Amino acid sequence: MSAAEPAEAFLGMFRTTDRLQEGENDKKLQGKCLRLVSPMSPAWLYGCYAVIIVLTVAVIALSVALSLSGEKPEQVSVKNTYAVCPRDWIGFGSKCFYFSEDTSNWTFSKEICMKQKAQLSQFDNMEELNFLRRYKGTFDYWIGLHRESPKHTWRWIDHTEYNSSVPIRGVEDYAYLSNNGISSARMYTDKRWICTNPNSYILECQIPFASF
Incomplete structure (x- = not known):
């Protein structure tokens, strides 16, 4: 073997060692890079x-x-008031109304309503009056308006003064609903009557909101 061959062998081993070290260094660098770059730590x-x-x-x-x-x-519920009326009575707003089929004079009609813990009908606004006129049909009905004489003002059964929102026809002292509106007649004239039960049957009921 020549003198050059051991030198070449030594150089080869050195290169091999360098390659191994380089490979290990590359793996270490790759590992570091993976740990830095990879999100899966x-x-x-x-x-x-x-x-x-x-x-x-x-x-x-x-x-x-x-x-x-x-x-x-x-x-959640809200309180609503509405009229729960007896049989043969009609609820409108917060009141119950009874339209008789019999006839009598004004005084006796008032007494009949009082026996039912009611009174001859009283309307508080035009909406109620329109309901009474619409429901009465073609018949005449006594209502709770009267006066002592043509010189006095018209008053309701509870003695409150009538506001004259609707004129009363005629010169007599007892009022009734007619086809022409409100008219007056003598007390002893026989007519049907309307009783009003104000708030006696009012109940507070829990009515739930509708859910959508």
């Missing part, structure tokens, strides 16, 4: 798991809150 995964858990809990809590808020309209 354990700490990152734990963070992701924590975020997912927090979001899941938040979604569940929100769903429960929405479901409870959706049920509230059915549970």
Whole structure:
């Protein structure tokens, strides 16, 4: 073997060692790069798991809150008043009205209404008057308006003064509903009558809101 061959062999071993060291260095560098670049480190995964858990809990809590808020309209109620009237009486607004089929004079008609814990009809506004006129049909009905004489003012059964919102026809002292509006007649004339039961049958009922 020549003197050059051991030198070449030594150089070859050195190159091989360099290559191994370079390979190991490359692997170390790759590992470092992967740890720096890769998002799949354990700490990152734990963070992701924590975020997912927090979001899941938040979604569940929100769903429960929405479901409870959706049920509230059915549970919350408001008070509404309306007339619950006896048989053969008609409710309108907060009152009950009775339209008789018999006839009598004004005084006896008043007494009949009082026996039913009511009074000869009184209207408080035009809406009620229009209802009475519409429902009475073609018959004449006594109402609770009267006066002592043509020189006195018209008053209701409870002695409150009539506001003259609708003129009363005629010169007599007892009022009734006619086809022409409100007219007057003598007390002993026989007519049908209307009783009003103001607020005696009013109930406060819990009416739930409709949910949509």
